[in-house]
Amino acid sequence: xxNRAFLPFCRPAMHLALTALLSLAxxxxxxxxxxxxxxxxxxxxxxxxxxxxxALNDGFTPAHSDDxxxxxxxxxxxxxxxxxxxxxxxxxxxxRIEVYWFDDRRGVRLPRACRLLYWNGTEFVPVPEAAGxxxxxxxxxxxxxxxxxxxRLRLEMEGQEKFSTGLLEWRVLDSGNSPNFPPRVxxxxxxxxxxxxxxxxxxxxxxxxxxxPSPTVRWMxxxxxxxxxxxxxxxxxxxxxxxxxxxxxxxxTAHDGAAESRDTLRVWAEPPPPAQxxxxxxxxxxxxxxxxxxPRLKALTLNWLPHCIAKIEDPATRxxxxxxxxxxxxxxxxxxxxxxxxxxxxxAWVYNTLESICLALMVDPGNDADWRAGQERLRQTLEKWIxxxxxxxxxxxxxxxxxxxxNRKRWSNxxxxxxxxxxxxxxxxxxxxxxxxxxxxxxxxxxxxxADCWVRHIGxxxxxxxxxxxxxxxxxxxxxxxxxxxxxxxxxxxxxxxxARYLLDARDGGEEYDQSHVPVIRQYEAVGHAVRASYSYxxxxxxxxxxxxxxxxxxxxxLWHNLVHCKYYVTGGIGSGETSEGFGKNxxxxxxxxxxxxxxxxxxxxxxxxxxLWHQGRYADVMEDTLYNAVLGSVDLEAQNFTYTxxxxxxxxxxxxxxxxxCVGNIPRTLFLLPTWMYTLGxxxxxxxxxxxxxxxxxxxxxxxxxxEQTTDYPWQGQVTLTVQPAARRTFAVHLRVPNRQTSLLYxxxxxxxxxxxxxxxxxxxxxxxxxGYVSLRRAWQPGDRVELELPLPVQRxxxxxxxxxxxxxxxLRRGPLIYNVESVxxxxxxxxxxxxxxxxxxxxxxxxxxxxxxxxxANGAPLLAIPNYARLNxxxxxxxxxxxx
Ligand code: FUB
Ligand code: ZN
Numbered sequence: 007x008x009n010r011a012f013l014p015f016c017r018p019a020m021h022l023a024l025t026a027l028l029s030l031a032x033x034x035x036x037x038x039x040x041x042x043x044x045x046x047x048x049x050x051x052x053x054x055x056x057x058x059x060x061a062l063n064d065g066f067t068p069a070h071s072d073d074x075x076x077x078x079x080x081x082x083x084x085x086x087x088x089x090x091x092x093x094x095x096x097x098x099x100x101x102r103i104e105v106y107w108f109d110d111r112r113g114v115r116l117p118r119a120c121r122l123l124y125w126n127g128t129e130f131v132p133v134p135e136a137a138g139x140x141x142x143x144x145x146x147x148x149x150x151x152x153x154x155x156x157x158r159l160r161l162e163m164e165g166q167e168k169f170s171t172g173l174l175e176w177r178v179l180d181s182g183n184s185p186n187f188p189p190r191v192x193x194x195x196x197x198x199x200x201x202x203x204x205x206x207x208x209x210x211x212x213x214x215x216x217x218x219p220s221p222t223v224r225w226m227x228x229x230x231x232x233x234x235x236x237x238x239x240x241x242x243x244x245x246x247x248x249x250x251x252x253x254x255x256x257x258x259t260a261h262d263g264a265a266e267s268r269d270t271l272r273v274w275a276e277p278p279p280p281a282q283x284x285x286x287x288x289x290x291x292x293x294x295x296x297x298x299x300x301p302r303l304k305a306l307t308l309n310w311l312p313h314c315i316a317k318i319e320d321p322a323t324r325x326x327x328x329x330x331x332x333x334x335x336x337x338x339x340x341x342x343x344x345x346x347x348x349x350x351x352x353x354a355w356v357y358n359t360l361e362s363i364c365l366a367l368m369v370d371p372g373n374d375a376d377w378r379a380g381q382e383r384l385r386q387t388l389e390k391w392i393x394x395x396x397x398x399x400x401x402x403x404x405x406x407x408x409x410x411x412x413n414r415k416r417w418s419n420x421x422x423x424x425x426x427x428x429x430x431x432x433x434x435x436x437x438x439x440x441x442x443x444x445x446x447x448x449x450x451x452x453x454x455x456x457a458d459c460w461v462r463h464i465g466x467x468x469x470x471x472x473x474x475x476x477x478x479x480x481x482x483x484x485x486x487x488x489x490x491x492x493x494x495x496x497x498x499x500x501x502x503x504x505x506a507r508y509l510l511d512a513r514d515g516g517e518e519y520d521q522s523h524v525p526v527i528r529q530y531e532a533v534g535h536a537v538r539a540s541y542s543y544x545x546x547x548x549x550x551x552x553x554x555x556x557x558x559x560x561x562x563x564x565l566w567h568n569l570v571h572c573k574y575y576v577t578g579g580i581g582s583g584e585t586s587e588g589f590g591k592n593x594x595x596x597x598x599x600x601x602x603x604x605x606x607x608x609x610x611x612x613x614x615x616x617x618x619l620w621h622q623g624r625y626a627d628v629m630e631d632t633l634y635n636a637v638l639g640s641v642d643l644e645a646q647n648f649t650y651t652x653x654x655x656x657x658x659x660x661x662x663x664x665x666x667x668x669c670v671g672n673i674p675r676t677l678f679l680l681p682t683w684m685y686t687l688g689x690x691x692x693x694x695x696x697x698x699x700x701x702x703x704x705x706x707x708x709x710x711x712x713x714x715e716q717t718t719d720y721p722w723q724g725q726v727t728l729t730v731q732p733a734a735r736r737t738f739a740v741h742l743r744v745p746n747r748q749t750s751l752l753y754x755x756x757x758x759x760x761x762x763x764x765x766x767x768x769x770x771x772x773x774x775x776x777x778x779g780y781v782s783l784r785r786a787w788q789p790g791d792r793v794e795l796e797l798p799l800p801v802q803r804x805x806x807x808x809x810x811x812x813x814x815x816x817x818x819l820r821r822g823p824l825i826y827n828v829e830s831v832x833x834x835x836x837x838x839x840x841x842x843x844x845x846x847x848x849x850x851x852x853x854x855x856x857x858x859x860x861x862x863x864x865a866n867g868a869p870l871l872a873i874p875n876y877a878r879l880n881x882x883x884x885x886x887x888x889x890x891x892x
Contacts, residue, residue: 040180041065042100044212045187046092054082054170058585061174062090065212068174071109071116071143075517080172082113088171091160092178099155099183104146108172116141117163117171122149125158133159146177153181180214188265189213189221193258196272197530197564199248203556205273206528209242211260218263228270230254248275274567278559283551284618284686284693287704288489289440292681293370296699297719299680301855302638305645306674307366308380313646314359314670315387317663325667326352328394334407335397346408349666351423351476353407356395357430358671363388364437365678370701388438395431396452403455405431417464417472420520425474425509428456429482433675436482436489444493457486461501465508473512475520477541480506481611484548507549510542519586527557530564532573535588536581536600537668540608543569547615559619566616568592570628571751576804576818576887577639577825577875578632579652581605593752593809597655597888603669606636606652607676610683617695618686621741623779626695627749629683633676633696634721634823639876640673643855648673655886657830659879685714691739693780697726697797708738721822722849722858724763724797730787738787741780742795747802747820752810755802755820763796797822801845801860806888816888819860819872821847826860826872830883833871837864838892845870854880865892 043063053059061077068076081088109116120139123130133151140147159178163171192210199205213221223242227234232250248254252275259268294300318327326348333344346352363384371377399405406424409416417424435453438446460479464472474480483506490499516522518533521542532539543565550558572592574580583600584590613629616622640660641648647660650669663670684696690708697720704712713731720726730740746760765774765781768791774781783793799822806813817839819826828835845862853859853873860872878885 040184040215042094042098042178042180042184042187042214043092043176045190045214046094046178048079048090048092050079050081050090051088052081052084054080057082057172059090062176063092064175066175068106071107071174072111073174074108074110076174077517078108078110078114078172078174080108080110080114080170082170082172084170085165085168087162087164089160089162090173090176091158092176094157094187096185096187097155097157098178098185099153099181100159100178101153101181102148102150102179103159103161104148104175104177104179105140105161105173106146106175107141107143108174109143110172113170114172115166115169116143118166119164121162122151123160123162124154124156125160126156130158130160146175153183155183180216184214184216186216186262186264187214188267189260189262191223191258191260191267191269193256193269193271195531195564195568196274198274198276198560198567199246200278200556200559200563201248201251201275202278203560204237204245204247205530205560207236207242207244207246207256207258208524208528209258209260209269211242211258211267213260213262216262216264221260221262223258223260226257226259228255228257230273230275232275246273248273251275251277276563278554278556279620281554282688284621284688286485286488286614286618287682287685287687287702288492289365289368289437289679289682290703290705291368291370292703293372293701294680294699295701295717297856298721299698299700302645303366303369303678303680304371304374304377304380305643306362306641306677307369307371307377307384308645310641310645310648310674311359311362311366311384312380313662314355314362314674315384317667317670318356318359321347324348325355325663325665327356328391330407330411331356331394331398334410335394337411338398338400344411346411350408350421351426351668353405353427354423354430355667355671356391357427357434358675360388360391360395360671361430361434361437362671362674362678364434364441365675367441369678392438392448396448399452399455403452403457403459405452405456417470420473420475420516423474423476425460425479426476428460429478429480432457432479432486433482436486437675439489439493450493453486454490457483457502457505461505464505471512473509473516473522475522476535476538477509477521477545480509480545481541481548483509484545484552503552506545507553510545510549519588527555527561529561530568531592532565532569532580532589533585535586536605537587537602537608539588540580540605540612544608544612544615547612547619551615551619562616562619566612566625570749574628574750574752575599575601575636575654576631576750576753576806576820577601577635577652577654578609578628579606579636579654580609583651593807593811595752595806595810596812597653597886599651599653601636601652601654603637603640603648603650603652604672606632606640607669607672610637610676614683614686617693621688621693621778623695623743624746624749626693626743627746627779630696630745630823631749631825633683635825635875637673637676639878640669643877643880654888655884656879657884659882688739690737691741691784693741693743694728695743697721697743697795707732708736710734710736712736712738720797721799721824724799724822726795726797728793728795730791730793731789732787733789735786735788737785739782739784740787740793741782742793743780744774744776745797745823746779747822748804752807753818754805756805757800757802759798759800759802761798763798764794765796766794768792769794799847801847803841803845813888815891817841817891818887818889819845821858821860824858825875825887827875827878827885827887828870828872828889829878829881829885831881832873833864833868835884835886836890837866837868837870838890839870840865840892843870 138149231252435449487499487503579601617625
């Protein structure tokens, strides 16, 4: 029936006779034509999370039906009838529309029928005598009809059986009787500018082209403490500098000869960071005594890594593993029959697991015999894997098993993860070199050979200009450059850093999806795929650390602000999943969130570097939240199962494996790097960013190694003892982080908590002044000096910014760094929690391996029990962060 209803509207595309009118360069439009779609508001029955409705009327002229350079509208995986619609603020008059269908030859195909409807003031009715309604790929399908006047047009499309539909562009041409529309203007995202740098302004003014063909634009200062110096205030794309620090509002105005529109953006002009960034602590042996972390790391060693190893070693694993290296080596040896298994990035879990093994072997398990035996098994794996992996490396250093097996043309498809895999390999090699204290150079040498291969080939002409679709090599090369300098002497790592920077600087003219839509230094809003974004921002922070380039400083600071203050989940997770595995708009944070585990890892890397750059605790605040919730919660308590996504409201159990196992090795490598996250180093200073019972030796503080022993039951209890063990008496500063539990402006906690209850040295209380999130103790330290610290751990109620629609009328709970969940196995989740109800923390050794729970009473009088978010969904049922308030 449905099909028949469509038939009258679906005729072969009409070929319009070309008029003598000139074409507007690149658009296919003729000079006198006005595309009213540009000033319409688009909507739809459904848009795929990884597509966008705004692609419909962005004025782009696609080159073919899968040309997604400017995004696409698609309704995958929905099938059947779907619609897209334009709304205008005043009635328009039209006789013609032009439609460019989207067809990716996969889930989205050309429709089998379409029809055009208009709003007659009461309802949508078919546009009479519509001729055309073509369904052809690779062109604008023109439909003409006697003039209609309306405020809304709707295009319905009927998909082919099993397939979804989509459009790249939909134009609506003015018949000459439409009114003039004022321009639609967008000033751009709010941002930070690090002084004395500039900000890149990219205002957008879209007009119907009436009165004058294009509007005149102007930038001006609306408010702010100093002068604003625009490079050219009459250009939409220009730059601005600021004479004094503070908050500014800039106004962008467009005038089309008759009507004017305006939009504003905010700029925070901030002072530059300290001249010297803090150093990182590379992987190295450590003891973990923390009652909280010890069982976690042990379970990863005894359960999770062996499980990953078994999957990777099993040639039947459909996602691919070690077998790909065997096959690539066969190919290199000229043996026939090699074939590649799994996605193009199938080497990733091998390398991440290899790195995790190396890191797991750096943990001193004390006298735990089981743990030691587990490490011994990991060591054997390492010895088995290394020769197999190295045999797959091509003679010139290139390493990517699918490329070798299939003789693919290198650096020809940015989505093939060549750099992503190279980066993960180099990271694993660095960890292995640290594990063996430089004695075994097999992987290190191979990593250099691989990096050198990239350095030889990739770069500005005469090398090959290139950027990678999935950033990872960028941040690893920056780390590797530092490490090579450290191992081989200053300057030896320089080419690797330069390549890292080049790979970032080369991004432009691509898509938001992989953060290549504009040059990275002009990116101020977190967009696209969240893992790629976090790796990209992390690598940008590396460049900022090494160069203090003002554009890089402004960009990373702006991205941090946008991420943390507009797109950040209270668990420290990122990526709502509203775009392909990526971000939605500001404040769009549905609780059925994506929050991929790899994106949590990327957040930790990014925050760590921002802390090194700015020496401020707020970055460690975010890092701690992400580590204790988003990342730690991605494996279950026994480390038998993991989860790819980390929604804040879910009934989905964790699982053993995934069709895209990118996170399986990334999670443990991030957790095993705990000492790296805990400490950052100044020349005569150490920053204590995290608290965990452990013994770690820092290679140099005030010119000599420094052993730090933390004794604490944090995060269950707030007392921390830090025993400082320099080899001999030395003067340096110990900066102790005082956590601020509400660094993100999206969330407000009651009671607030950003203080320290007590600081003492050798039993003597000292005055604790908190600056930039740290209490600083500078003195001549003797071996055995003891610092005591007491952090408050109140139960806090969290309210979300009202712009987060999903959490209106809801409340969440926190204690210390831990966010809490309520679970259906303990109570009815439809109940509400009244604002004044007392809440208490209680240690429950019998529950979930031993946790502090939060207890209270629901509004209906039933008992409330909340457990830490990381321990969620270990007992089945549903688990959620945000509870209803009455
Ligand atoms: O592309 C490699 C990884 O696969 C990404 O980081 C994940 O989001 C998944 O798409
Ligand atoms: Zn992942």
